[in-house]
Amino acid sequence: MGTLLLLLALGALLCSAAVGEARGARSCAETRQALSSRGFALGSVPPTLISGEHLRICPQDYTCCASETEERLSEQGQADLQALLGETGAFLTSTLGSRQRRFQDFFEELLAGAERSLQAMFARSYGRLYTQHAHLFQGLFVELQHHLKGVRPDLDEALSDFWSQLLERMLPLLNPQYSFPEGYLECVGHQVESLHAFGDSPRRLRVQ
Structure with a gap:
């Protein structure tokens, strides 16, 4: 100046x-x-x-x-x-970058807290049944972290895979008297939204 x-x-x-x-x-x-x-x-x-x-x-x-x-x-x-x-531009870039990092850290903490809360709640409610399939939920949070970091811009495919895999695991557990071929379970998993197996949860999770 x-x-x-x-x-x-x-x-x-x-x-x-x-x-x-x-x-x-x-x-x-x-x-x-x-x-x-x-x-x-x-x-x-x-x-x-x-x-x-x-x-x-x-x-x-x-x-x-x-x-x-x-x-x-x-x-x-x-x-x-x-x-x-x-x-001036360098100052603005530095300021915005610093604020973005703070937001990033804040949301990563929220996500980590949500994962811990879910694990604790499901472990208390479902015990060994949850621990046997905990990797499904852990995989979902990994995808959410990738989305937060920009590695996976679109979450639709990851969320669809989560609900499909969850249905494939739950169907035999809820119906132990039947034996389901693997191909049948995979087919049912792809129809999870049309079957409304989890109600409105898939849509609400996608929106959120």
């Missing part, structure tokens, strides 16, 4: 030189000194006031600004503005 202000001050100085002509001051010594401190070659700055009718940015009456000076000032202004925007 300080650089931009200095460039504005230099522009004002170029204008003041033109005003000074009315008082008989035709020298550009002050302007040459200021621009020289900014790295301008003195050969690019006229020693006395010149007509600025050919200029695009500097004053178009009498001025200490030549075409080369004007071009150099324009380039420096653009470079300084880009640097300033780059610093």
